[in-house]
Amino acid sequence: MPRTELDLMQGTLDVLVLKALSWGQRHGHAVAGWIRATTDDDLNIEDGALYTALHRLERRGLVSAEWGLSDNNRKAKFYELTDAGRGELRKEAHRWSRYADAVFKVLRAQGSGMGR
């Protein structure tokens, strides 16, 4: 994967993962499943990258983790948003929608716009 794409991905992934956790505690597999389902698998994100993002967020204190039992009764690591994580999600979501709006404005623009 080219480097620029990865850099772009990191910030994006973080938002996706935070969002995935905004409905409550989930383990890594559930996070991956939710993202895949929600995006119709269009982003084609490797699961390994998601785990890296989860751990990075944990390290930054945006999510907390603890071991528990999954639906099929296996030991799994569950992640949960912390208060800081919730704040970060809000901030990033805002930033992303402004960014996306701006890009859309450009793409939908009619004519050259030069001169009045």
Place this chain on the structure above:
Amino acid sequence: MARARWQGLFRLIGREPSVEEEIDAEVAFHLRTETERLIARGMSEPAARDETLRRFGDVQRTRAALARISREGRMHRRRVNWLTDLMQDLRYAGRGLRRQPGFAALVIITLGLGIGANATMFGIIDRILLRPPAFLHQPADAGRIYLRRPNGEGGERVDNNISYRRFTDLRDGARSLATIAAFYNDDRRVIGTGERARQAAVSLVSGTFFSMFEVRPAVGRFFAEAEDRLPSGTAVAVLGFNYWQSEFGGDAGAVGRTMLIGPRAYTIVGVAPKGFTGMSMGQVAAFIPLTAGGYDDFGDYYHNSGYNLSWLEVVARKKPELSREAANLDLTLAFQRGRTTEPSIRPEVIERSRAELAPVLVDRGPEPGESARVAEWLAGVSAVVLLIATANVANLFLARALKRRREIAVRLALGVGRRRLLRQLLTESMVLALLGGATGLFMAHFGGGVLRRVLLAEVDWSATPLFDGRILAFTAAIALLTGLLTGLAPAWHAGGTSLTAALRSGGREGSRPRARLRTTLLVVQAALSVVLLSGAGLFVKSLRNAQGVDLGYNHGRLVVVLTDLRGERLAPDGRPELTRRLLEQARAMPGVEQVTQSFGIPFWRSNTIDLFVPGRDSLNGLGAFYQNVVGADYFETLGTTIVRGRGITREDRNGPARVAVVSERLAKAVWPGANAVGQCVKIGADSMPCSEVIGVARDVRWGSLGDDDRMQIYEPMSLQDSGVLFVRAAGDPALLAEPLRRELQRLMPGAAFVNVRQVAVALDPVLRPWRLGATMFTLFGTLALLVAAVGLYGVIAYSVAQRTHEVGVRMALGARRADVVRLVLGEGIRVAVAGVVLGTLAAIAVGRFAASMLFGISPYDVTTLAQVGIVLLAVAGVASLVPAWRAARVDPNAALRAD
């Protein structure tokens, strides 16, 4: 048992799973769940597995990335936790100590005393024993040259005083040295003129001296070998930095000026940099060429008198590629080659003569000075004081821990980890120890300065700060160590706390093993106190013995008058005329009983000489003969009894017959069984004419207090000879000294200088080791006893408080108050007896190391040991009496109703 206890302390500390284990578990869960999901959707198992792995991406790389992130996170978390815990522990410790300010103060002061004593001692030892002279070039290759020669009795004589001739022998003969330099530190050379004239330290150094150091002059230049040439050198001087600052205001224009040093005008050629004192421990006012200074002092005698005048010390730096052994062998050969030219010396003596390059610091060499021994002993004593302080503080902590038994149990029950608890206890003791360390530094600052000046006066401390990095580091280290040791006692206790037992029981029943630990600590304290007090007793008695020793002359009333002509030229008969007038003037002074002349000065200056008796092969094997040249009435003035024959009179002075007086010891050694009076002895050389022995005088101790086998010969002094005047005062010699100096100074021509000193004062440094030992041991011993007594009182009082109930029962059952007192008193006395027994054994064990430092008393002196034992028992009795009395006043009714 101890092991189980420590395991108990740590048993609840679970192992955290490793980062890799967690990651593997997490990834495995994902892969399994995903594969199962795909199979459930109808994929074949291999296809599902492949798809899962494809979607996951590079598993190894992900694992590595996850591991790195987790590890960082864990480390960070640990640091944060550690810090927050520490802050919490500190707050907790602070709260606890504020609640018990008395306890905190007692601990801090006790530790402060112990740590302060050690900080001071470290500063002293660092200066004397550890630090090489400032600026020394390649200290690892540098050394001081010592000569080892067989003495008459099959042993050897080691010394580092070397004659000029021997120095040139070694300088020209040794090939293993990069440089070799000789020096003589004269502490009292008169420098300056008129009102500014004063005695100051001047170093006479060979031209090679400065090449021993990596040093550049602050101003001007150093002198070179060309200016240090026989016979009288060039009169040039390099000033010491401080002298330059105080006398010349740091003016660079001082270079080129001349100043009077001793008898001659010297041209200042440079200034040494700040802190440079050459090979002297103290400040040096000026450095002058060895040949110039030697000539001023002795004329040509210093270089043409062969090996007689051993006034120099020699330092050298070996070539770095050679081993020390090779250098020593080379030096030895040069030494032996030189010895072949010495008169009347047997080949086997030459063969057994050795030279060696020993440590530069005298006190680390083969003949350490008195200050080294003093410093070592002080270090030992202060370490013992610290031990006692530590034991006492540990005991205080234990007592407190016992009181806090329930609190600790409650905290454990509430889920505080043992590890956290241990940390809290340690934090508390560390905080106290560090406060104690700060107090110690504070005490060292005030006490240490005084101690240094009083105890080791000859070392110049002005260049050494009371605190520097090394002292601070040392203090911090011992403070932390003490904190750890004292903290471990209650931690040990906490480790053994059984939750249920502590919670169930009231505070009443004492716990046996813990009482035993506290008692053991008390016994140790008592034993160490006994050791220190025994030292105190032995040194006090040594001092008394040393002060009372019969020197063979009446030193207490003697004043010595030294004259220094400083190059003033006298008429041909000026010298005897001046001496005659000085003698007359002194004799005429009120308060003067008698006056005489002498070359030797007790504990300061004496001379050895070869003696020959016609018809006898050699007297060499008998030992060293000391010579003194003395004036008329010498024996009367000094109060040395003439046992046989007569003393030296005015007529012997310039009379035609050569006469001599010998000491009893010499008479007995040279003419055993015969009458020495009337015998012939040749003084100095076999070719000299006979001197007739006219009298035998009592033995004197002249060089040291233990110097009781000295063989002494006295010859009459002519007025032409220069020596000192001995004046016997009718009353207190201290009152006579200054008027005498004023009167005699008036007779001196020009810049010439008179110096008056009491002989008893010269004896002070000789008595100092004992005075020092007596002071230090008494001081520290008393301190230790006090600390131990307080500790004993604390323990007994605590135990009485714990046993109020038991005492009540006993009294209700008919025990009398006396029985109760006996019971409690017995407890204290048992500790004291154990301490006395152990301490006495320890004192006997270390006694043999002290034997050489004692005077006229055995380290196993039964009286002293018994006295110390009695003192300790008495103090222990008093310390337990108060709680015993309190126990006896227990009201059985109240005691039984309570609880």
